[in-house]
Amino acid sequence: MTDPVLATHGITKSFGAVQASRDISLSLQPGEIHAVIGPNGAGKSTLIAQICGGLAPDAGRVEFLGQDVTPLPTRKRAAMGLARTFQISALAMEDTVLQNVTLGALGARGGPLGLLRNALKDQDLHDKAMTALDRVGLAGQASTVTAELSHGQRRQLEVAVALTLSPRAFVMDEPMAGMGTEGSHRMTAFLGELRDEAPILLVEHDMDAVFALADRLSVLVYGEIIATGTVDEIRNNPQVRAAYLGETA
Amino acid sequence: MSRESLINAALLLGLAAVPLYAWATDEPFTITLATRVAILALAGVGLNIALGLGGLVSLGHAAFFGIGGYAMGILASHAQSYTPLMEVPFLIEGTKSMPVIWITAVVASALAALLIGVLSLRTSGVYFIMITLAFGQMFYFFAISWPAYGGEDGLSIYIRNDFPGLNTLDPIQFFGICFALLVLALWLNARLARSPFGLALNAARQNAQRVETVGLSPFRLRLAAFVISGAITGLAGALFADLNRFVSPTMFSWQMSGEIMVFIILGGVGRLYGPVAGAALFITLEHFLGGLSEFWHIYLGALLLGVVLFARGGVIGLLAGRKVAHD
């Protein structure tokens, strides 16, 4: 097995009496899509927040590109190439689509931000931004105000912003949420190709998408990973069937 | 040219034309009023960088206004009494030179903004408002209780400071200086808004998480905006002191902070020229309503309440339509 791009080692987090994460260890290998599934309240959002830097675990550590990033804030992890998309779109809603993607390109470029140059006339930023928009199929909406996009388009824009970061790994929180059948098929196909560029840790409710995409699956129940394996292994895991699939079936 | 740009151009032209007309008809008081508008608009433009671009509702900008004022007052008072400001560890003399005073005012208020910003930007929302208000009040009380520069009575400067090549005692020439600085600040604000810094700052106002996940620090963006904002308001303070040839702790008062913010809302939140329209309206109201009634603040309050509750776009919003322009 090669070295994982992203890994958690025994992450534990409690809020008062509630244990939101119990000793979670999982890894993301190069070129794979690793899906994390689990019922509502299983602790998926808490897990993502600890991986990406919004929350500090009580115990355990997060490794990214072989480096312990547990003490680093969100922005340092992002600057290293950890690209995150949000379940509830985190976009500058009053800004245009292009401005949102340009922001990503700016962050990826690093260094001091200019005070007097026009950001949208910076050819390098513009090219990067348009390439990303083109890839997710939003190039036609570049000058639309983000608030006017549909939910599905906002998801696409989230992915486009992530693309501008030259990511080494993606962490995606329900990228299919709010998409129609057709949109979610297109997104599934797109993510399938994206894994060659950088591996994806995918938290998703859409089981069709998960079964179609995931190389490996981890099942999170009550803050604990009860099983990790291929799609078939998970489907046939009696514990999983009892704890999770049984409930939703 | 969009409708808003036309209104903006008309505003600037109007602000320049009124004192020119007053100069031609020899009405120096009107020139002074226009100079007040230009200076207060400059203070508003400063606050607008924090408030409009950064979403930082600072109720303590009087601190920077006052620091600018006292920078002028302290330097000029030492120059007029021929006493050095300090002798150890090195000699600093007072000065009557406007450019030197301006630089001092800008640097001093930027430093104060850095200090206040580092502390108050650790929080957000209501905390930020209350903390900036409190720090403003701290300077106010300090100015009152520090007797060296007049304490509660303030400091009078007998002759307006000098600017190379101009006669600053001539009202129209002094107006020209203030107007030029206002235009410069508006230009800077417009450039900032479009710059990469402005793009990121504006995004941080709408969604700080977004900015962090692309690897930028909302805290640093806001701090930079707060410092630039404080520096410009400080410059306005130095000019205001020069206009009145007087500084006192009232420049630090919370009412001053409130008024600077009122210019922005009267003109229109998020509008580049909002502070210009707001300050012009404010001074006009003060002049005419103040002449009609001793209690004109009641009408101002009612107007402000009406604008906040029913006409969020302010004057420019009413004239240019609701939507804020996107580039």
Next chain:
Amino acid sequence: MTAILFIEQVLNGLQFGVMLFLMAAGLTLVFGVMGLINLAHGSLYMVGAFAAAAVAGATGSFLLALVAALAAAAAAGAIVELVVIRRLYDRDHLDQVLATFALILIFSEGTRWVFGSFPLFLDIPDYLSGPVTLPGGIEYPLYRLTIICTGLVIAAGLFWLISRTRLGVRIRAGESDREMIAALGVDISKLYTVVFALGAALAGLAGAMVGAIQSVQVGMGEPVLILAFVVIVIGGIGSIKGALIGAILVGLTDTLGGLLLPELFKLFMEASAASTTGSALASMLIYILMACVLIWKPQGLFGGQA
């Protein structure tokens, strides 16, 4: 400096703190329950003081004056809530700041219009004037002692109200979950009016009680309001306990700072310089205290969420 002077100043600080608590409690409740920042809270303090001074002048009764202060401030609070404030709950903080700033202008100028620009005076009644002798032979003004006791009784009453009564349960529910409380069938807009009027009444009472020590004049509320903000920043927004502890900290720091700092500077400075430097620094002391709390605990001593 004698021990007696010191204890006297501690009591003065306590008295100041207790008054700040009455202001801060209303502000922090209104923020905690409605998410509203109210700059016009100082105006309600002023309304209380003026109502008390007017009624005391007309009837000569101090008790009636206090009742009038409570009633006038509560009524003014309820009216303002019904007419203006409730339109602001869904607005951003900038709108709240500006609208309540407008209210200050209207209140202040309105009061000046009715009562004129000259300060009014509210006399301490005979039965509360003069000193009392405390254990240890310390003489202390009875009126100030009464303020301390009244404030502490009200603080206890508030804690009881919040933790033990149905209104308190609703207030706490309103703080944590607005939809929940609406779903429970509580008339939320009535609850808001009541909470706002309650906060206003406390501010009015504080204004009336302080009015008898200082003069009653337009603009008396805002400096106290800003100090109450400092109290809330220190104590943590929404916490009554934080408001009480923050208020007493601020009251003691301000009073003792003014006394002790000049003395402290005299140890290594010449006397007149020490007293000017000391008192200038003392005027900044509570803000320095606030800055320290911010560095240590940005959400305040008892603050949960912002």
